[in-house]
Each structure stands twice: as C-alpha cells, then as structure tokens.
Amino acid sequence: MAETIAIAPPLLLAPPRATAAEPRTMYIIAWALCLVFYFLQYAIRSAPGVMIPELTAAFGLTTLGVSALLGMYYYTYAGFALISGASLDRFGAKLPIFIGLLATAAGSVLFGLGSISSVEGGRLLQGAGSAFAFTGAVYLAVHGFSAKWLATAVGFTQLAGMLGGFAGQFAVGPLVHGPIAWQSFWFIAGAAVAIVAVLMLIVTPANHEPAKGSIWTMFAPFKVVLANPQSWLCGLIGGLLFMPTTIGDMIWGVPFLHLGEGVATGEAVTRASMVPLGWVIGAPLLGYIADRMGRRKPALYGGIALMLLSGVGIAWFGHVIPPYLGGLVFGIGSGAAMIPYAMIKEANPDRVKGSATGAMNFLVFSCSALLAPAFGYALMRIANGAPLSADVFAQANFIWLGAILLALVLTFVLRETGAKEVRA
Numbered sequence: 001m002a003e004t005i006a007i008a009p010p011l012l013l014a015p016p017r018a019t020a021a022e023p024r025t026m027y028i029i030a031w032a033l034c035l036v037f038y039f040l041q042y043a044i045r046s047a048p049g050v051m052i053p054e055l056t057a058a059f060g061l062t063t064l065g066v067s068a069l070l071g072m073y074y075y076t077y078a079g080f081a082l083i084s085g086a087s088l089d090r091f092g093a094k095l096p097i098f099i100g101l102l103a104t105a106a107g108s109v110l111f112g113l114g115s116i117s118s119v120e121g122g123r124l125l126q127g128a129g130s131a132f133a134f135t136g137a138v139y140l141a142v143h144g145f146s147a148k149w150l151a152t153a154v155g156f157t158q159l160a161g162m163l164g165g166f167a168g169q170f171a172v173g174p175l176v177h178g179p180i181a182w183q184s185f186w187f188i189a190g191a192a193v194a195i196v197a198v199l200m201l202i203v204t205p206a207n208h209e210p211a212k213g214s215i216w217t218m219f220a221p222f223k224v225v226l227a228n229p230q231s232w233l234c235g236l237i238g239g240l241l242f243m244p245t246t247i248g249d250m251i252w253g254v255p256f257l258h259l260g261e262g263v264a265t266g267e268a269v270t271r272a273s274m275v276p277l278g279w280v281i282g283a284p285l286l287g288y289i290a291d292r293m294g295r296r297k298p299a300l301y302g303g304i305a306l307m308l309l310s311g312v313g314i315a316w317f318g319h320v321i322p323p324y325l326g327g328l329v330f331g332i333g334s335g336a337a338m339i340p341y342a343m344i345k346e347a348n349p350d351r352v353k354g355s356a357t358g359a360m361n362f363l364v365f366s367c368s369a370l371l372a373p374a375f376g377y378a379l380m381r382i383a384n385g386a387p388l389s390a391d392v393f394a395q396a397n398f399i400w401l402g403a404i405l406l407a408l409v410l411t412f413v414l415r416e417t418g419a420k421e422v423r424a
Contacts, residue, residue, distance in 0.1 A: 027144030030204040031153065034097060034137040035160040036196050041104055041130035042164030043172065044189055045073060046250040046276065050173035050269050054182045059116050063388065064376040070251050071372020072120060073127040074365045080131035081361030086219055088132075088139045094204040100132025101197035105190045112186030122186075134161065135358070140204070158283055158338070165250065165276030173254070173269030221355035225348055231356065233414045234344035235363025240407035241304070241337035244311065244400040246368045247375055249275040249327070260393035261318055274324050278331015282306075286335045287342070295418035296343050297411060303336020304408050311404060315397040337364075346417035375399060 048055065048070045056066055087096045107125030110118045134157065141153040176182045225231050248256075253272030257263040263271065282303065290299035310330040313321045341360055348356045378399060383392045 024144055026203055026205050027140050030093065030200060031137055031140035031144050031157075033196055033200050033203065034133065034140055035157060037097070037101060037104075037193070037200070038133040038137055038157060039160045039164035039167070040189065040193050040196070041126070041133045042161045042276075043168035044104065044108060044126055044193075045130065045246075046165045046168030047172045047185065047189075049249075049251045049272065050169055050254050051176055051182045052251075052255050054176065055119075058114065059119070062376075063380045063383065064373060067247075067251065067376020067379070068373035069120065069123065071247070071369060071376075072123040073130075074246070074369035074372060076124045076127035077131050078127075078362050078365040078369050080128045081135075081365060082219070082222065082358050084132045084135040085139075085355065085358040088135060092206065093136055093139050093143075094201065094206045097132050097136040097204065098197055098201045100129040100136065101193055101200060103129030104133075105129075105193035105197060108186045108190035108193060112183040112190070114183055131361070134158075134361075143205075159280055162276050162279040162283065165279065166273050169250070169254070169269055169276070170273035173273075174266060177265060177269075222359055225344075225356045225359045228348055230347040230415055231344050231359060232363070233410055234340035234347065235360055236367070237300075237407045237410050237414065238337050238340040238360060239364040239367025240403045240410075241307070241334060241340075242364050243368055243371050243403050244307070245275055245279070245331070245334050245337075246365075247372050248397075248400050249330075251372065252375070252379075253327075255388060256393050256397075259388045260390040262390075267323075271323055271327055274327030275331040275334065278328045278333075279335050280331075281328075282332035282335025283338045284335075285332070287338060290339055290342070290418065293418065295416055296339050296346075297414065297416050297418075300336050300339045300411055301408075303333045303339070304404060304411065306330070306333025307336070307404050308333075308401075308408075311397075311400060315400070316394060340414075343414070343417045347415065371399075371403075 052066055055061065055069070059065070059069075061069065084096065084100070103125045107122040107127075107129060110122030110125060113119075113122075137157045137160075141157065145153045172185060176185055180188075249272055253275065254265070254268045257268035257271055258265050261268075286299045286303050289302075290296045293299065306329055310321075310326050310333060314326040314330060318326065341357060344356045344360045375396065378396050379388060379392060382395050383389070386392075
C-alpha cells in the first residue's frame with residue numbers, strides 16, 4: 001500500500017527521522033497527546049452548531065450575525081495554517097504546539113464569558129490555536145514512527161479529529177440542553193485543553209536545532225506551491241467539498257433539521273452528528289481505494305457522487321430516506337475532500353510537499369471563512385424577516401448543491417497524479 005490514507009504531512013520540509021539516540025518513545029507519547037488536542041479542537045469547532053438558539057437569544061443576533069460569528073473560526077484557522085507548519089520546521093514541536101494549545105484554551109474561556117466581544121475574540125483565538133493540532137500531530141508522528149507505520153499514524157490522527165467533530169454535536173448537544181449551561185461547556189473545554197497544554201510541554205522533546213537564516217525564509221516554498229495552477233485547483237475542490245460539512249452541517253445542520261424539518265432538538269443533534277461520523281469511515285476508505293487503484297480521480301468522483309445523491313436526499317427528500325442513513329452516507333462521500341490533499345503534494349516538487357499541505361489548508365478553510373457569513377446572509381434574504389422554515393432551507397440548500405457540482409466540474413480539469421498515471 002503506497003499510502004494508507006490520502007493525507008500529506010503538513011510540514012515545510014519533512015524533518016529527519018529520529019536517530020537511535022533520540023527519544024522516539026517520547027515523540028510517540030507527545031503525538032498521542034496531540035491527538036487529544038486534535039479531537040478537542042474539532043469538538044470546539046462543531047459544538048456551536050448545537051447552541052444556535054442560545055447564542056441567538058443571548059446576543060440578539062440575526063441569522064447572518066450567527067453565521068458570521070461562528071465562521072470567524074475559519075478566518076484565523078486559514079491564516080495560521082500557513083504559519084503552523086513553517087514554525088514547526090523552524091522551532092520544533094515543543095513551543096509552537098504549546099502556544100497553539102494555550103490560544104485554543106484561552107479562546108474557549110473567552111467564548112464562555114458571555115459578552116459579544118469576548119465571544120468574537122474567543123472564536124478567533126480558537127481558530128488560530130487549532131491550526132497547530134493536525135500539523136503538530138503529523139510532525140510528531142514523523143519523528144516517532146518508522147516509515148512503515150507513518151501513514152497509519154496520520155490516518156489515526158485524522159480519525160481523532162472526525163471523532164471530535166462527532167462528539168461536538170452528539171455529546172455536547174444533550175449537555176447544553178440539559179445539565180449544564182452553554183457557557184459552562186466552554187469553561188470545561190478550556191480547562192481540558194489547558195491540561196493537555198501542560199502535559200505537552202512536559203513530554204514533548206526539545207532536541208531541535210532551529211533553522212538558520214531570516215525568519216521569512218521559512219515561507220519561501222509557498223511561492224512555488226501557489227504559482228502552480230494545480231495547487232489552486234486542489235484547494236478549490238477541497239474547499240468546495242468541505243463547506244457542506246463545516247458550514248452546512250456543523251453550523252446549520254441542527255437548525256435545518258429542527259426548524260426546517262420539525263425534528264425534535266435532541267434527534268436533530270444526533271442526525272447531524274452522523275455526518276462527521278461518516279467522515280471517520282469515508283476519509284480512510286476513499287484514501288485506501290485511491291491508493292489501491294493508483295489513481296486519485298476515480299475515488300474523488302465516487303465521493304462527489306455520494307455527496308450529490310445523499311445531499312439531494314437530505315435536503316429535499318428527507319421524509320423518504322431513513323433517518324441517520326442520509327447523513328452517514330453524506331459524511332462517507334465527504335471523505336473525498338481529503339484526496340486533493342494527496343494530489344497537491346504529488347503535483348508539487350519534493351522540496352515543498354509540506355508547504356503544499358499548509359497551502360491546501362489555507363485555501364480550503366478560506367472557502368469556509370468566506371461562505372459562512374454568505375450562507376447566513378442568503379438565509380436571511382430568503383426568509384425576508386420570517387422565521388427559518390423548510391422553504392427557506394430548501395432554497396438555500398441550492399448553494400451546497402452548486403458547490404458540489406462546481407467541485408465536480410473542476411475535478412474534470414484537475415490533472416491525475418496517482419502512481420499509475422505517473423508511470424504511464
């Protein structure tokens with residue numbers, strides 16, 4: 001198997017593997033802790049989707065205001081996606097990951113303080129700090145695991161994130177609608193992330209020799225990546241396929257089911273959580289299929305087809321398809337969004353493969369940052385002052401259909417990068 005999962009290590013340049021003298025075991029322990037960080041940041045990312053009524057009532061926000069507020073996470077996440085990999089290469093894992101954890105913890109506490117300014121600042125800090133979770137986990141895996149097990153470690157990293165997205169809806173929904181207030185959740189989350197930060201600072205090896213030269217030189221490889229049109233195609237396709245999950249489900253999935261379809265809140269939370277659970281299956285499965293075939297585009301087409309069919313079913317035929325099945329299948333198809341991460345790596349020179357993944361994260365989550373307020377604005381304009389309803393969501397859901405179809409069109413233009421195509 002060439003790559004167990006279609007994910008590229010988001011490092012500026014792949015660092016040398018640990019020698020016999022290096023504390024390989026400590027890198028593995030630090031990687032395991034970073035998986036907890038990745039799990040928690042995904043839970044923090046998706047949790048506000050089950051709090052929209054509480055946030056609307058607390059701050060008197062419009063539909064646009066709620067969407068813009070929650071979408072602020074992606075503004076800083078996109079920007080710091082470029083910074084995280086480059087800083088890890090230059091300074092090692094210990095300090096950058098610790099700072100990322102502290103920023104995420106502080107952002108969670110600020111979100112729970114209850115004022116609109118603290119919530120906005122908290123959401124921005126959450127995005128900035130969370131950008132170090134996946135990059136940090138892969139950096140540590142590269143140092144801790146042999147080449148034989150590296151792809152498996154990266155696969156488990158992505159699995160941890162998707163489980164966090166599932167927990168952020170499935171587990172948090174009953175909590176904030178039951179035994180605890182929504183503010184309390186954020187204090188608990190902040191404390192959990194802070195504990196991980198302290199543990200990471202203790203166990204992460206510090207034996208890293210900083211790179212020499214100007215600090216700006218660590219961003220030089222991005223020039224190569226962003227000058228390649230294939231990089232932009234990969235980023236746009238990935239971004240278009242991510243948006244129906246990051247915005248459509250993680251922010252608006254519960255309101256769509258509750259307000260639009262009349263599903264009880266608890267049931268709506270459970271159904272919406274099926275999408276990230278489907279990612280847990282789809283991301284490694286479609287990556288494995290792409291590796292076995294030696295071609296990326298057929299697996300990408302298959303995932304897009306699943307998204308289209310299940311997305312149409314959820315949006316307009318929800319009364320026909322069985323509950324839970326539509327969201328699970330949609331999530332499995334959405335796992336195809338990880339395939340362009342492998343393709344952007346393969347479409348660029350070896351010396352910039354890590355930066356290619358940093359650029360990919362930037363492009364993907366820039367799409368989410370731009371569309372989050374745009375979708376809220378569309379809902380508000382369609383509703384025209386009336387409460388959100390099935391008709392409003394039915395019209396707005398054409399945005400997601402258009403995004404998936406555009407990703408399909410761009411995939412036709414994208415150059416195949418799989419091993420069989422390269423040999424041919």
